[in-house]
Amino acid sequence: MITCSAPGKVYLFGEHAVVYGESAICCAVELRTKVHVEKSESIIIESTLGTTGIDHETHPYVSYAIEKMQQLANIEGVRIRIESELPVGSGLGSSAAVTVATIKALDILYECGLSLEDIAGKAHEIERMVQGNASPTDTYVSTMGGVVMIPQRKKLPLIECPIVIGNTNRFSSTKELVGNVAKLRSEFPEIIEPILSDIGQMSLLAEKLVHENDYETIGKLMNVNQGLLDAIGVGSAELSTLVYAARNNGAISAKITGAGGGGCMVALAGKDSTSAIANAIEDAGGEAIITKNTEEGVRLESLNG
Ligand SMILES: Nc1ncnc2c1ncn2[C@@H]1O[C@H](COP(=O)(O)OP(=O)(O)O)[C@@H](O)[C@H]1O
Ligand SMILES: C[C@@](O)(CCOP(=O)(O)O)CC(=O)O
């Protein structure tokens, strides 16, 4: 049995705007999805969402990953078991992590010899198929790890301050939120396109600030980015409550991460403020997760279980 894992991510800048080619900065975080694969009589996919065969309703990402790998290998029967530390439909890139880890595990089991670039590319095609429109960000960062600038595919230094995530525990579908933004953009292109472009400009400004470890200025810009995410309609009362709970308790910055609607916000923690921020998020009704960014992308965990 082969086990591979891939990380989730948080966006410092640029979700949604990156779908339209603007720049984004995204960090892999130490929360991973593990995928175990072994040859079997038929195709079986097991996760907290259920046990199915190829099933584009219950397991769209994993089903498309199997079908994509069937173009390279003779995959007749395989059992795939998924375990994840990432809340599903939460803005932490659970869809990318499960897709990337599945492709890598099947790549090893069937000796396909894919490169990391191949894995990221195939996983991006799958996110596009399921979401309708998807940037390469989540799949790239989950494959490569680290702090990544997209679409430049440039690695930046790791962020040296603690990251606190606040989960509203409200499921949100990336496909739906990306669709809502597309609709708003086509209704008001002259208003929405400049907002998306401003978000991209913030990522470009922040690139230099990440190199300089200037988290105070990065934080100011992240808070502006939060305002613009609200402007394009991906905020919610629960997310705003957690954002202000974090900011009022020592966070340098706090904003939505990922698709929004529900799901998670992310805060950069100021000096010694990590537990105060986490407590404030919990008191405000959210679930706090203290984490760090990581250079580790997709990896083989074990060749025997
Ligand atoms: N542990 C998992 N097992 C099976 N499928 C998963 C798992 N995690 C995520 N997925 C798939 O990803 C979808 C959520 O992806 P998405 O809407 O992009 O949200 P996010 O990537 O922000 O968590 C789920 O509906 C499911 O299809
Ligand atoms: C909204 C978006 O920018 C990020 C979505 O991230 P997540 O699936 O919510 O983790 C979409 C994309 O980049 O494909």
Ligand SMILES: [Mg+2]
């Ligand atoms: Mg996703």
